[in-house]
Amino acid sequence: MPRRPAEIPPDDEWSQEAAKTFWWGNWRDPSNCLFPWLYADGRPRPTYPMKDDWGVQPFPVDYDCEWAQGRPQWEVYLDAYDAWNRETCRLIEVYRRKVEEMDYEESVEVYEGKFPDVPEYPTANANVLIAAAEPDVVALADALEDPDSDANCKDCGLWTPLMYAAMAGSLECVEYLMDNGADLDARNNQQDTAYDIAIQAFAKKQSDHPVLRLFREAGAPRGAGWRATLPTEEWR
Structure with missing residues (x-):
């Protein structure tokens, strides 16, 4: 059975207000990254998977991708860390929308185990x-x-x-x-x-x-x- 595509919440009034109000910020903007100096050479960044349920698996680090070639491993890790942060922010918004009308216990069940763990440092x-x-x-x-x-x-x-x-x-x-x-x-x-x-x-x-x-x-x-x-x- 094919995997259902990851959910991308609509960029509506709710999301625009949330980007200003909640800590996750504007994860939709690709220029909003943690380590902009990594991309000064203009080479296209690698594409990372998105899932709505990671089962607390470590976020992947792709040392074999084209972008990683010629770079030290720790720079490749930082790129993955930034992507992990963006994916985590996306999931927070996805599930924040789902639990708005739920009580605490119900909310915990919805969130539990859905997020990726931090990528493993080299x-x-x-x-x-x-x-x-x-x-x-x-x-x-x-x-x-x-x-x-x-x-x-x-x-x-x-x-x-x-x-x-x-x-x-x-x-x-x-x-x-x-x-x-x-x-x-x-x-x-x-x-x-x-x-x-x-x-x-x-x-x-x-x-x-x-x-x-x-x-x-x-x-x-x-x-x-x-x-x-x-x-x-x-x-x-």
Whole structure:
């Protein structure tokens, strides 16, 4: 039996008001994406499946599609993450319409199990992020031996291994990542650099922390987020 096409709610007055009122925003607009810089080259994005009942399966990541060729795995993951977010928003609107006149118990039954789980982050880069965050420089070195790994990989919050190592205060991991080409200017989704994150973590109690000294000596830049307003020396 052929699968019924996924439901696309009408773009009516209800949907236009909902896009302003509810958190899911305007998922119909393809330009409304989480990581617009991924598509600066203008190459057509891959097409992802839509289902009205995912059964809590992980959203797929297509590493073999044309768009993915020549890109690091973590960028392909971010594209899938954005598509997962859009699909989740579509389903929220689909089922929000269905349960408007239902009580709570009925609503829960309608929603239950319908949404896709978050796509799985690529293992090679997950190992790098975990080792930097723990922090474990031996595990980090091992993880970066994997040809699919990347010292500048980013998770869905756009945190890099260097940011996690800076937050952990590991001079060894920070130095190792910098020696392997870690980008000091990389920013997370709050526009913080690794230096900003280290300042928040250590400047108040230990302004001469070794990680802070290393970033200063390297001329590490500040970002444009709220952490960039924090002083580099001990807070007064």
